[in-house]
Amino acid sequence: MAKQSNQKAKLLYLQKFLMEDTDAEHGITIAELTEKLAAVGIAAERKSLYDDIEVLRSIGMNIETIRGRANSYKLVSRTLAPQDVVKAGKALKETGTAGADGIITLLCSLLSKYDAETVKTALAAVPKKAKAAAAAKAEPPAEPEAAKAAEPVNMQDAETVELKCAAELQDDVMAYLGPTAQVVKTKGSNVVISGQAVCGEAFYLQLIRWGSGVKLSAPSERRKEFVKYCKKIISQYK
Structure with missing residues (x-):
């Protein structure tokens, strides 16, 4: 079942690798993509990767082919x-x-x-x-993070979120999420905490206060909303 799930995620992983490992000056070969996919448990044939790259192009990713002894591919434009x-x-x-x-x-x-x-x-x-x-x-x-957590929250508007945080911020995150908080996974020096939160401006500002020490893992639609919120702030400084 896990293998099937990974196969379904292949396009997402390809998109991730192209975004992280390529730009206008750097490309990645099919062989390198195959190795990266294998590292996350996905077996891929070369022909299937060519087809997948065409799919990514069809949804708007500007992927350029670099001709050579071993063709490579690069993402040449971004948001x-x-x-x-x-x-x-x-x-x-x-x-x-x-x-x-x-x-x-x-x-x-x-x-x-x-x-x-x-x-x-x-x-x-x-x-x-x-x-x-x-x-x-x-x-x-300044109020400590735990004190901020004591502010009343209308739980009718709350939803389940997952936050990946550095171990030193675990207590702050647990306090912020209140009695609904629970550690669902420990990964190295990081922990993943699940709990109920109202995903509005106050929540997004709290994520910004925590900085790179805390990452919103789920739900995905709130991640996208948070990115838009940050871009809106950034746009005021252009």
Whole structure:
């Protein structure tokens, strides 16, 4: 059954590999794709991969063939360009936007691993805007994450979510989700926590506060909604 499920996921994995491992300057061969699929438990014939690439092209992915002794394939256009992420990242850091690092990490996940490294290098030298001492004194002390969890939530609007988080944030996430929270999986230094949450602006802002330490794993439609929410924020800095 697992093998059949993986076969159904083959197109999704191909899309993932093309997005992460290729860009305008880097391609990937059919042999390399076959190896990557095998690593996730999917056996694939070369001809089936050619057909799958055509399917991805038919749904709008701009995949270019690089002719050579062994043809390779690359994704040459994306929703976001590296320069857009650099521009947005600079604006976020220079204005001292809360959760800037988390938003930048999220945006980099939409780029290839090569472009993501270029963006991170470009932004590493950009200093974060320091808050003025007077302003810092005027601000009330920040509430701990556990205290924020105590805020009342209308559970009629809540739905089940899964959050993958670093072990050091487990207590904060458990506290935020309240009595519905439970650890469903432990993977290395990360844990996956399931619980009930109202998936609105307050929830998405909390994800941004946690930054790269917490990732929304499910449901998939809320992941997409969160990405749109972050893009909306970024668009204000272009």
